[in-house]
Amino acid sequence: MTKLADPAALEAWRAALAAEDGHDRPTLTVCGGTGCRVYGSERVCAALQAESARRGADLTVKVTGCHGFCERGPLVVSHPQRRMFTRVKPEDARELVSAAVDGGPVADRLLYTDPQTGARIPIETDVPFYKHQRRLVLDLNGALDPLRLDDYVAAGGYAALAKALATMTPEDVIATVKASGLRGRGGAGFPTGVKWETCRRQPGDVKYVICNADEGDPGAYMDRSIMEGNPHRVLEGMLIGAYAIGARQGFVYIRNEYPLAVKHLRAAIAQAEARGLLGENILGTGFSFRVSVRLGSGAFVCGEETALMASIEGRVGEPRPRPPYPVEAGLWGKPTNINNVKSWAAVPLIIANGAEWYAALGTPTSKGTLIFSVVGKINNTGLVEVPLGISLRRLIFDIGGGIPNGKQFKAAQIGGPSGGCIPAEHLDTPIDYESLAALGAIVGSGGLVVADEDTCMVDFARYFMQFTQEESCGKCVPCRVGTKAMLATLERICAGQGEPGDVDYLFELGETIKRSSLCGLGQTAPNPVLSTLRHFRAEYDAHILHKTCPARVCKGLITYRILPEKCTGCMVCLRNCAVGAIHGAKQQVHSIDPAVCTRCGLCQSLCKFDAVVVN
């Protein structure tokens, strides 16, 4: 494989790929994201390939990155028609290959059915989950084989790099990124172009760029999916950034729990190096840049930039006070520019299409698109990209398909354990940095957890507090001991031992921890508690003052009881109770001993007569 001598060689390669035999052959793309793989998409792909070979079909079967609609996986899409097949099994291979090759019919169960209207929607782009999105960064995720550089180049890959290197000065690149309004997608929302400019202006020859891929929020997998599905776009963004800043060395800090993303990223680096898109004298322009992968061991705090740098340096992953900021004195004391995966991945699009194109999306202060992983009590679990400024209602109901089992929406935790919850009365709030901050939440990195009427908001806050408490590095006192004090208070409240002063104590702890902690972990850790206190104070009062859990979740505050008028004495609950808390005999009304019962809820889920109730 020869290195590309100049930008013209890249374009010649692209033209050759477009003229290649079979480039427009019918294709089946199989989602190869971690979620669909868990559902068996690798076996689906093997079956499709075998069937295609058996028929001698003129068909390409390709494993791609995450398509996004994880709820319906494994997903297969036929191109160019974009017919979408959901929950595909290996035994569906014959139907799918026939559909792709001759446009043959497929069973209804493989098609998406709109739960509201009951209508079958065969074409991917008509499915509401996709129709209301604006997929820019994720646009190629379902189309590319992430292990083939050819695919990325054929789709326009590295054209933005060539454009930047051949026709723009570093200052031009920075001016374009500034004009695009791109803000850091790791959560803090600092203007990306301003950060680059500050780093560029620092004295010294040695500068570094880092891609922060230490995604760790519970339920968040945006960064993982981008790196799994389109690793070259992240590298292209880093290359453009390094050119603008004046860096020759970059690092991707990625957690070891993301093996597929690590594999794809490493493959992409090797391919780009082989083609002269990374390394010395890139595209013959004299610009040189290398990227190294550094694996994190899963400490949440290492997503904090100073802790991340300490970890790369081989020291304990603990934050240090800022200033100096990384752009002034970062990795090994050198000016260092850190951006999140999503920020880097947006850069090639901005350079290729122009700042105005990107800035046309969003609100006056929040431009472009945001990527969310939408999880929890929601119909369409998945990966979603929407323009900033979209309302939470549209995100959850139009795209997310609403709440399962006809339950009521209660709140959405946005920004993960560092963010806050947004209750139903604020569903029409536009999702942008300022509006969410005003509600005590943050845009965050993109985790969105939906809670329904069966979710206890005190328990919900306790869960996130437990997460941050366990992930606190322990260096500073407010975060180490303060989060422990908050968690202990919440645990007492959930156990029915809350006291009248607890809410004031939680407020006092929360406000102080936010203001006085050393790093972003502690400074945001109280947010889930403070925001649930703000929007769901009545639930706290019910736990503390009335010793009841309105959502019937907190085990210390509920009892299971059998309704004598409904119990048929069928013995099912009695036989299945793991602790022997249920007494009775055949065809006699059963009863539960509350002293023995562990409130696991198994009896209720097994009872066919709705005889088990929670008080």
Add this chain to the structure above:
Amino acid sequence: MIQLTIDDQLVTAAEGRTLLEACRENGIAVPTLCHHPALRPYGGCRLCVVEVAQPPRPARLAAACAYPCEPGLVVRTNSEAVQRSRRLTAELLLAGAYRSPEMWALARSLGVTQVRFQLPEAESCVLCGLCVRACQEIVGVSAISLIRRGMAKQVSPPFEIASAACIGCGTCVLICPTGVLHLEDVIGYRSAHPGGVGSEREYCQVCSDLDLSPHFVETPEALLAEARRLSPAPADPAGVSQD
């Protein structure tokens, strides 16, 4: 020289000075715990927080020990917000050290009168890291470090294996601020860490290779003399002290 405002007073500080140094040079008291003038700033105890503002940006709390003096900075060292933060932080420190009279004295001086949250084991180590940093930055041997994270964090030799790097200098003990850690803690079974005071002759549980008698020695000189008398190789403090 840098000009900034501390407590409505125009102050001049040399380039590279921290806010804490500028405050102390100008007679403004700021409480500290994890700070030591001979060690690099750590920013862990958060007792030295002050309000800093670079107008027109709003004020925020920052650790004075680690914050460099910047031109035009407006600093408040004793505002209501600062006092509130220090009081609660001191109370949280006491959660794990409520048996320490020194910690109580520090907390009382900041207005703390009660401890609303107590950890089950009051080990009195407040994880200020002074012993570890002194061992690394002053003594230069890094025989101990902070291991694990969060509530499980503790002072230990690397990989919790006896550290032949320890020279038995006692610096870790002398710099310990909680007052619960005495020389006997390092020499005896208890060492810098939880456990009971041991018997006649015990290995240090921090460095594990120093065989000294457990009786109390007050000064570094006395310690060195004691070490010379008792401890031959492998860790001969006398040899090191003469380097």
